[in-house]
Amino acid sequence: MGRKKTILVFTIKCIAIPAAAVLLLFLLNIPYREIDDEKYMDMWNLRMLGNQINEVEIANVGSSHGAYDFTYDELTEEGFSCFNFGSVSQTYQYDLALLQEYGKHLEEGCVLFIPVSYFSFNNETVNETEAQALSVKYYHCLSPKNIPDYDLYTDIVTTRLPVLSAGEDLLKLLPGFSPALKVLAAGETPGTEGSDGAAAESGEMDESAIAEFAKRAAARYDRHFNNKENLFLPEREAQLLSLIDYCKKHGLTPVLITTPFSSYYNAPVSEEFLDRFYGTINRISSDTGVSYYDYSHDARFGDHLTYFSDSDHLNAEGAKYFMEIIAEEVPELRSVIRE
Amino acid sequence: MLFNSITFAAFLLAAFILYHIVPVRFRWVFLLAASYAFYMNLHAAYGLLLLFTTVLTYLMALALDRTPDKAKKRLCLLGGVWPLVGILLVFKLGMPVIDRLNALIDAGRLSLQPLTLKILLPAGVSFYFFQSLGYLIDVYKGKIHAERHFGYYALFVSFFPQLLAGPIGRADALLPQLKKERRFDYRSVTYGLKLMAWGYFKKLVIADVFAVTVNKVYDNAHSYVGLVFIIVTVMFAVEIYCDFSGYSDIAIGCARLFGIELAANFKSPYLSFSIKEFWSRWHISLSTWFRDYVYIPLGGNRVPKWRNCLNLLLTFLVSGFWHGSSLTYILWGAIHGLLQIAENFIYPKKKRGVPVIRKKHWWQLPLTFILLCFTWIFFRADTIQDAFWIISRLFWDIGRPVNYLKTAVICLDMPYVSMFGMLLSAAVLFLYDLISLKQDVIGLVSRQRGIARWSVYVLLLVVIALFSYKGIATEFIYFQF
Numbered sequence: 099m100g101r102k103k104t105i106l107v108f109t110i111k112c113i114a115i116p117a118a119a120v121l122l123l124f125l126l127n128i129p130y131r132e133i134d135d136e137k138y139m140d141m142w143n144l145r146m147l148g149n150q151i152n153e154v155e156i157a158n159v160g161s162s163h164g165a166y167d168f169t170y171d172e173l174t175e176e177g178f179s180c181f182n183f184g185s186v187s188q189t190y191q192y193d194l195a196l197l198q199e200y201g202k203h204l205e206e207g208c209v210l211f212i213p214v215s216y217f218s219f220n221n222e223t224v225n226e227t228e229a230q231a232l233s234v235k236y237y238h239c240l241s242p243k244n245i246p247d248y249d250l251y252t253d254i255v256t257t258r259l260p261v262l263s264a265g266e267d268l269l270k271l272l273p274g275f276s277p278a279l280k281v282l283a284a285g286e287t288p289g290t291e292g293s294d295g296a297a298a299e300s301g302e303m304d305e306s307a308i309a310e311f312a313k314r315a316a317a318r319y320d321r322h323f324n325n326k327e328n329l330f331l332p333e334r335e336a337q338l339l340s341l342i343d344y345c346k347k348h349g350l351t352p353v354l355i356t357t358p359f360s361s362y363y364n365a366p367v368s369e370e371f372l373d374r375f376y377g378t379i380n381r382i383s384s385d386t387g388v389s390y391y392d393y394s395h396d397a398r399f400g401d402h403l404t405y406f407s408d409s410d411h412l413n414a415e416g417a418k419y420f421m422e423i424i425a426e427e428v429p430e431l432r433s434v435i436r437e
Numbered sequence: 438m439l440f441n442s443i444t445f446a447a448f449l450l451a452a453f454i455l456y457h458i459v460p461v462r463f464r465w466v467f468l469l470a471a472s473y474a475f476y477m478n479l480h481a482a483y484g485l486l487l488l489f490t491t492v493l494t495y496l497m498a499l500a501l502d503r504t505p506d507k508a509k510k511r512l513c514l515l516g517g518v519w520p521l522v523g524i525l526l527v528f529k530l531g532m533p534v535i536d537r538l539n540a541l542i543d544a545g546r547l548s549l550q551p552l553t554l555k556i557l558l559p560a561g562v563s564f565y566f567f568q569s570l571g572y573l574i575d576v577y578k579g580k581i582h583a584e585r586h587f588g589y590y591a592l593f594v595s596f597f598p599q600l601l602a603g604p605i606g607r608a609d610a611l612l613p614q615l616k617k618e619r620r621f622d623y624r625s626v627t628y629g630l631k632l633m634a635w636g637y638f639k640k641l642v643i644a645d646v647f648a649v650t651v652n653k654v655y656d657n658a659h660s661y662v663g664l665v666f667i668i669v670t671v672m673f674a675v676e677i678y679c680d681f682s683g684y685s686d687i688a689i690g691c692a693r694l695f696g697i698e699l700a701a702n703f704k705s706p707y708l709s710f711s712i713k714e715f716w717s718r719w720h721i722s723l724s725t726w727f728r729d730y731v732y733i734p735l736g737g738n739r740v741p742k743w744r745n746c747l748n749l750l751l752t753f754l755v756s757g758f759w760h761g762s763s764l765t766y767i768l769w770g771a772i773h774g775l776l777q778i779a780e781n782f783i784y785p786k787k788k789r790g791v792p793v794i795r796k797k798h799w800w801q802l803p804l805t806f807i808l809l810c811f812t813w814i815f816f817r818a819d820t821i822q823d824a825f826w827i828i829s830r831l832f833w834d835i836g837r838p839v840n841y842l843k844t845a846v847i848c849l850d851m852p853y854v855s856m857f858g859m860l861l862s863a864a865v866l867f868l869y870d871l872i873s874l875k876q877d878v879i880g881l882v883s884r885q886r887g888i889a890r891w892s893v894y895v896l897l898l899v900v901i902a903l904f905s906y907k908g909i910a911t912e913f914i915y916f917q918f
Contacts, residue, residue: 111627113572115891119898126899251443255906262905269854 133260159193162212315362358399363409498583617698629693636686656855664845
């Protein structure tokens with residue numbers, strides 16, 4: 099075979115084999131899309147903005163503390179337009195990105211709760227790897243211009259051809275796959291975000307449940323405080339200031355708030371840390387003129403473990419009670435409700 | 438630029454096409470430019486260190502070649518060796534000290550803020566230092582003549598496929614190939630592509646997947662006990678093998694695209710019947726480097742038995758230190774040295790001056806693997822305390838076998854299908870290694886009928902693509918050394 103012919107054959111093979119592989123991937127992608135959609139269900143409600151939900155009057159952003167501790171069922175029933183932008187491990191940077199994308203659906207004067215957690219000036223995630231993996235979900239609900247550090251490759255493999263980012267979820271395409279194949283139930287995983295935890299939804303907790311609750315609280319503390327070089331990153335503070343600035347420019351009413359934590363979560367937190375934490379947030383509050391409300395050590399919650407799904411997240415009952423309290427005690431919210 | 442990145446894929450495609458377009462006699466210039474571009478893409482300053490190494494060893498080798506005087510030769514050798522060894526020592530020894538200082542600064546116990554001291558080990562520095570040192574020692578010993586063409590020599594030091602993590606090349610094998618005018622070779626190129634695909638499979642489908650569980654347990658060692666340590670240590674043995682041999686396969690395959698044949702770096706190492714055999718199959722380019730430039734100059738085995746034992750121990754201690762100055766690596770090296778000393782006593786090469794032909798027993802295979810896994814605990818543990826914690830709790834609660842097993846399953850927190858997937862990929866690896874003891878697996882696949890062959894290629898590509906994105910950048914383990 100001549101040299102030119104050899105190169106031609108080589109070129110054809112180099113195109114044909116990857117082409118066949120790409121074709122197969124496209125075919126796999128079709129059934130996988132449905133599974134992928136289920137993975138990002140917590141982002142689905144954003145699709146309701148502009149359709150079912152318009153002119154939002156009360157909203158919140160934040161990490162899981164925002165996502166789980168704010169419940170608007172009762173206010174919605176009363177006719178208020180409310181929306182929860184909170185999502186697991188969400189940083190202020192992504193809070194702002196979501197507002198830039200969906201802020202047009204918020205009414206002027208809308209009360210926007212901005213949760214301030216102990217990890218807010220660092221990360222809820224334990225490492226960059228986890229943070230990067232979590233950031234993928236925003237490719238499903240934000241336009242490229244609003245995604246921090248947008249990457250075209252990530253966009254392609256997560257939204258256009260999601261089968262490429264499927265990982266072990268690909269196994270769900272197998273006919274016999276069912277969640278029952280999972281060795282453990284989600285509740286057995288230590289420190290799982292938003293898990294049902296050891297606390298019962300109602301009633302008293304027995305000793306073993308309390309012991310389990312304490313164990314999980316220690317794991318949560320460990321996740322939020324240990325192995326983190328600097329718990330007060332200047333860039334996080336800057337991102338919070340940008341978020342407040344956005345609210346002011348767009349006529350929203352930002353409210354800084356720390357949600358209730360159980361006494362088990364608070365116990366190991368040092369005085370030194372708390373001094374710096376409150377010093378930072380009070381300074382931001384006074385500099386920007388935005389109110390700050392602190393429920394982290396509120397006695398109505400601290401030892402009342404049946405309000406919690408784990409050490410620092412309220413369950414449905416706790417969230418309902420918390421909403422009743424802030425409706426009474428936060429003047430910004432009270433004025434909207436009374437109007 | 439990592440081998441498992443889109444940037445590298447684009448770089449390699451462009452380099453391959455341009456290389457075959459450039460006139461044959463200028464191809465080395467193109468490869469040299471591409472190699473520097475590849476390295477400086479990581480950090481522009483790295484190029485300076487690479488250039489310094491090249492110029493220093495090039496000049497010293499020329500001086501060595503020209504001087505007949507032994508004392509002057511020694512002086513030239515030391516003039517080339519010590520700066521590089523010194524730099525390496527600064528990086529290897531200096532980093533832990535700097536880390537400690539940074540920790541003190543962060544903790545506020547040193548009032549140097551906002552000053553932060555940082556020394557980063559330039560990627561691949563150990564590998565091209567060793568390659569250059571090997572060249573210099575070979576010239577000193579008169580095994581080869583110094584290369585007079587600076588361009589060819591610079592390419593020998595910087596050739597991008599092997600720059601970051603080897604295989605560490607030898608001048609007598611590599612330089613003649615770099616000088617040769619190379620044309621497009623269909624067999625070499627397609628073989629290279631297939632080898633790269635296999636390397637990517639090992640890295641992306643096996644190593645990176647196993648790494649998730651291994652890291653989860655080893656990074657929080659004190660949260661676990663019992664069987665889970667044994668399982669993840671075996672997983673780490675597979676992970677590090679696939680990570681590093683995968684890298685080597687990609688590097689060797691990549692070099693083939695440019696008509697260069699690099700030496701094999703791994704030959705089914707876990708199918709060894711002794712630790713000694715393991716070291717003839719694992720990271721071959723580094724172990725032969727240590728053999729030729731550390732062990733033999735120390736006297737090798739042509740010395741009294743006690744000296745031979747000491748030489749072995751010293752060589753493996755140096756090998757451990759090469760991986761890092763942390764006590765875990767040094768202990769890892771020391772255990773390997775001690776195990777080989779023990780093997781020399783149990784299986785002597787000669788009895789009363791007569792060479793002994795050793796019979797291999799099947800049980801030596803799992804025993805060697807178990808010993809290797811034991812040493813990997815030290816290699817992988819974050820601290821020496823973690824390593825001893827793990828070892829002391831390997832058999833925790835074994836008296837209650839059901840609990841022992843149940844705890845491990847709970848700690849692994851893994852769906853059965855994932856476990857099945859891991860076992861399947863490990864089985865494919867085992868089969869490949871087993872066959873490759875007798876014949877070249879890529880050659881075997883290439884000889885199959887068209888449809889079967891093409892199916893394997895397409896399936897391999899699809900699997901690699903499916904595992905290529907993990908939401909995070911996964912580095913190769915050996916980049917840190």
